[in-house]
Amino acid sequence: MVHMNRWVSIREKIVKNTLTVFALSSLLFLFLIFIFILIEGLPLFLKVGLKNIIFGFKWAPTKGYFGIFPMIISSFLVTFGALIIGAPLGLSCAIYLAEYSGKRLKMILKPALELLAGIPSVVYGFLGVIYIVPIVREYLGGSGFSLISTSIVLGIMILPTIISISFDSIMSVPRSYREGSYAMGATKWQTIFKVVLPAARSGILASFILGMGRAIGETMAVIMIAGNALKIPTNITDPLRTLTGNIALELAYATGDHRLGLFSTGIVLLIIIMALNYLANFGIKRRI
Amino acid sequence: MRINPKKVNKFIQIMLNVQAFFTVGILIVIVALILVKGIGNINLEFLFSFPEDMGRHGGIYPTIIGTIMLVILSILFATPLGVGTAIFLTEYTKETILTKIIRFGVESLAGIPSILYGLFGFIFFVIKLKMGWSILSGVLTIAIMILPTIIRTSEEAIKAVPKNFRIVSYSLGATKWETVIKVVLPSATPGILTGIMLSVGRAVGETAAVIFTMGSSLRLPTSIMDSGRTMAVHFYILAREGISMEKAYATALVLVLSILLINIVAYYTMNKVVSRFS
Structure with missing residues (x-):
C-alpha cells in the first residue's frame, strides 16, 4: 500500500500534462488572435505607409485611401464623452453603496446594477436610437445621430x-482609516473625501480606465447611434465613425485591400485596448 | 462665510442617494420600456413559428434554435478548457x-x-480554416x-x-487528481456554474462576434456547418434595417428576459456559495 500503484502514477502524470496543455490554450488563442489580425493588417501599413493610415484623413478603401485618423479621434472623443457622463455617476453610486446604504439595500442594489451589465449592447443601441437620438435632435439640433447621443449611451x-471596481476598492480601505478620521472629529463626508477616496484612488482610476476600454471597444450600440460619418466631429451634435464602427460596417462585404484596411483598423484598436488594460492592471495591483 | 461641514455632509448624502437611485432607475426604465412595448406581441406562436418576409411577420423560432445551439456548443467547448x-x-x-x-x-x-x-473568427475560422459562415465558426469564436x-x-x-478539505483527502491516501475530482470540484461546483451561467448570458x-x-441565415440550421441567426443578431437586423418595430421590441423582450433570468440564477448560486464558506 505504501508505494503507489503504477497505473495511478501514470494517470496522475497524464492528468497533469493535460491540464498544462489546457492552461496553455489561452495563450495559444491570444497568440492566434494577434498573429492573424497582424498578418492581415500589417502588409497594408507597409504598402500604403504608416503615416498615411494613422494620420490620413481620407477613407476611400476602393480608391486606395486608408486614412483612419478621424476614426481614432472619434473613438477617443466618444470614450471621453462616456467617461464625463459615466465616471461621476458611477463613482457616486459606488460611494453610496459602500459607505451609505444599509445592508439590505446593498443586497438589492448591487446585483441590480450588475444586471445592467448583462443587457446586450444592441438593446442599448436600439433604445438610444428610439429615445435619446430624437431628444438630441429636438433640443440640440442636427440629425441626433451624434457624438453627444453616443456618449450618453456609452456613459x-x-x-x-x-x-463594481470602484466599490471593491472603496470597500478594501481598512476600517481603521475611517475610525481614525472620525476620532479627529471629521464628518462622514470629510472622512470619505479626505481619507477613503485618496486611499482608494488607484482602484478608482483603474475602474475609469477599464470603463474607457469598454467604451472604446463597444461596437453595435455605437454604429446604431453615431451616424458613422467619415469626418472629425467639430460639434457635439455632429455624427462620427469610430474604429470599431468602421470594422463592423464594412467587414461583411469588403474584399482585397479594402478588407486588409479593416484589419489595419483592428491593429490600431488592439494596441489602444492593450495599452488601456495594461494601465488598468497597474492601477489594480497598486490597490491596498 | 464658513460653510458648515454638517450641512455639506447632509447635502452630499442626499446627492448620492439621488444619483444611486437615478442609476437604478435607468435599469428599471430600460427593462420597463422593453417589457411594455414588447409584451403585446409575444405569444407561443411568436416563439414557435418561422419568420416571414425577413421577419416582418411570423415568429423567431429559427433564431431561438440558433441561439441555443451556439450557447450550448460553446459552453461544451469552453467549460473543460476553462475549468481545467x-x-x-x-x-x-x-x-x-x-x-x-x-x-x-x-x-x-x-x-x-x-x-x-x-x-479574428472571420479571418481564422471562416476564411483560413474554410469553415464558412457556420455555427461551428461562431461556436469556436464565442x-x-x-x-x-x-x-x-x-x-x-x-x-474558496x-x-x-484537501488535507483530509490526502491523509486518507487519495492522490491529487482523486482529491480534485472527489473533494475540490464538488465543493466548487456552484461557483463554477455561476461562471458558466454568466458566460451563457454573454x-x-x-x-458583433457572432x-x-x-452569419445571419434565417433558415433553421440542420448541422453545425450551416449558417444561422441568433436572437441578438435578428434583433439587430430588425432594428437597424427598420424591418418591424413591433417584432424588434418583441424579440428584444425575449432576449432581455432570458439574459436577466440567466444572470439572476447565476447571482443566486453565487450567493449560496458565498454564504456557505464565509
Missing part, C-alpha cells in the same frame, strides 16, 4: 464596470 | 513565471472587445471569448474551498 453602458 | 485551466492554476502549480504568463494571457483575452473576436470568464470564476470558486446577447462568424 450608461460603462456604469457597471466603474461601479 | 483553473484547476491547473490553483492546484497543480505554485506561483511561477508560467502561471504569471498564463494569467496575463487570460486577462488580455478578457479585455479584447467582441468586434476583434469577430474579426468559446474563446467566454473562456476568461469561466477561468476566473472557476479559479475563485476553487480557491477550505484547505483542510453569449446570448453577443452580436454576425461575422455565424
Whole structure:
C-alpha cells in the first residue's frame, strides 16, 4: 500500500500534462488572435505607409485611401464623452453603496446594477436610437445621430464596470482609516473625501480606465447611434465613425485591400485596448 | 462665510442617494420600456413559428434554435478548457513565471472587445480554416471569448474551498487528481456554474462576434456547418434595417428576459456559495 500503484502514477502524470496543455490554450488563442489580425493588417501599413493610415484623413478603401485618423479621434472623443457622463455617476453610486446604504439595500442594489451589465449592447443601441437620438435632435439640433447621443449611451453602458471596481476598492480601505478620521472629529463626508477616496484612488482610476476600454471597444450600440460619418466631429451634435464602427460596417462585404484596411483598423484598436488594460492592471495591483 | 461641514455632509448624502437611485432607475426604465412595448406581441406562436418576409411577420423560432445551439456548443467547448485551466492554476502549480504568463494571457483575452473576436473568427475560422459562415465558426469564436470568464470564476470558486478539505483527502491516501475530482470540484461546483451561467448570458446577447462568424441565415440550421441567426443578431437586423418595430421590441423582450433570468440564477448560486464558506 505504501508505494503507489503504477497505473495511478501514470494517470496522475497524464492528468497533469493535460491540464498544462489546457492552461496553455489561452495563450495559444491570444497568440492566434494577434498573429492573424497582424498578418492581415500589417502588409497594408507597409504598402500604403504608416503615416498615411494613422494620420490620413481620407477613407476611400476602393480608391486606395486608408486614412483612419478621424476614426481614432472619434473613438477617443466618444470614450471621453462616456467617461464625463459615466465616471461621476458611477463613482457616486459606488460611494453610496459602500459607505451609505444599509445592508439590505446593498443586497438589492448591487446585483441590480450588475444586471445592467448583462443587457446586450444592441438593446442599448436600439433604445438610444428610439429615445435619446430624437431628444438630441429636438433640443440640440442636427440629425441626433451624434457624438453627444453616443456618449450618453456609452456613459450608461460603462456604469457597471466603474461601479463594481470602484466599490471593491472603496470597500478594501481598512476600517481603521475611517475610525481614525472620525476620532479627529471629521464628518462622514470629510472622512470619505479626505481619507477613503485618496486611499482608494488607484482602484478608482483603474475602474475609469477599464470603463474607457469598454467604451472604446463597444461596437453595435455605437454604429446604431453615431451616424458613422467619415469626418472629425467639430460639434457635439455632429455624427462620427469610430474604429470599431468602421470594422463592423464594412467587414461583411469588403474584399482585397479594402478588407486588409479593416484589419489595419483592428491593429490600431488592439494596441489602444492593450495599452488601456495594461494601465488598468497597474492601477489594480497598486490597490491596498 | 464658513460653510458648515454638517450641512455639506447632509447635502452630499442626499446627492448620492439621488444619483444611486437615478442609476437604478435607468435599469428599471430600460427593462420597463422593453417589457411594455414588447409584451403585446409575444405569444407561443411568436416563439414557435418561422419568420416571414425577413421577419416582418411570423415568429423567431429559427433564431431561438440558433441561439441555443451556439450557447450550448460553446459552453461544451469552453467549460473543460476553462475549468481545467483553473484547476491547473490553483492546484497543480505554485506561483511561477508560467502561471504569471498564463494569467496575463487570460486577462488580455478578457479585455479584447467582441468586434476583434469577430474579426479574428472571420479571418481564422471562416476564411483560413474554410469553415464558412457556420455555427461551428461562431461556436469556436464565442468559446474563446467566454473562456476568461469561466477561468476566473472557476479559479475563485476553487480557491474558496477550505484547505483542510484537501488535507483530509490526502491523509486518507487519495492522490491529487482523486482529491480534485472527489473533494475540490464538488465543493466548487456552484461557483463554477455561476461562471458558466454568466458566460451563457454573454453569449446570448453577443452580436458583433457572432454576425461575422455565424452569419445571419434565417433558415433553421440542420448541422453545425450551416449558417444561422441568433436572437441578438435578428434583433439587430430588425432594428437597424427598420424591418418591424413591433417584432424588434418583441424579440428584444425575449432576449432581455432570458439574459436577466440567466444572470439572476447565476447571482443566486453565487450567493449560496458565498454564504456557505464565509
